[in-house]
Amino acid sequence: MSDQEQKKEHNKEMLAVQDSMNVLYGKWKISIICSLCLYNKRRFSDILNDVKGISNKMLSKELKELEINKLVKRTILDTQPITVQYELTEHGKTLQTIIEKLTEWGFSHRRKISEF
Amino acid sequence: MSDQEQKKEHNKEMLAVQDSMNVLYGKWKISIICSLCLYNKRRFSDILNDVKGISNKMLSKELKELEINKLVKRTILDTQPITVQYELTEHGKTLQTIIEKLTEWGFSHRRKISEF
DNA sequence: CTGTATCCCATTCGATACTG
């Protein structure tokens, strides 16, 4: 492959990564998806508890964005009072391996940083 | 494993993911690391070009944070005018598989979204 | 329980200009 072709290839990969990050960036989205990965189905207040530090305003906003991007499905359950269930879509589940890798990396990073 | 133990395990995993995100979140960091993954060694202005849309102010700031977190190494080359080379540390390189997964996912997400 | 509304401060981030 020529340098030119190589560079084009790299540019495409850079764009793909940036596409991913446009959907996933922010302090909370990955953590929310992680919660849904671990528990499969989860209510609003459960996620609020799982994701340490998030406010209900932010959770609401982030869930909406994830829904728009077809990563999360929202179901209203006809209980009294009503509860709302969130779960990953099939497409959302394709993030699972990324979440797993990020979990592993989080552990190893903590070990690394605590060396100093 | 009891439900209690299961839940503790999940909480630990949630924290690990949030640790990762505390280091990696923001619009740009992953893209910058991606550039360094693809090219190995890269100058400031090169990265500025790779990461579409980033300003020099942001790049400077993000690189500093990545350096503090021991993910990136900065070397001043004694050229005229001076150039500065950035590269991943050994620890930074452990992010490579995550970057690759994010690249793949970016492609598949684009296909998915364009279905509508 | 699941949100929305409001207030308000902090941070992010782009644009532009400037320095060594």
Added chain:
DNA sequence: CAGTATCGAATGGGATACAG
């Protein structure tokens, strides 16, 4: 080339209160 300085707009994000 590799940044820093400054301004200003937009967004992020916490606290509290309130609605269905």
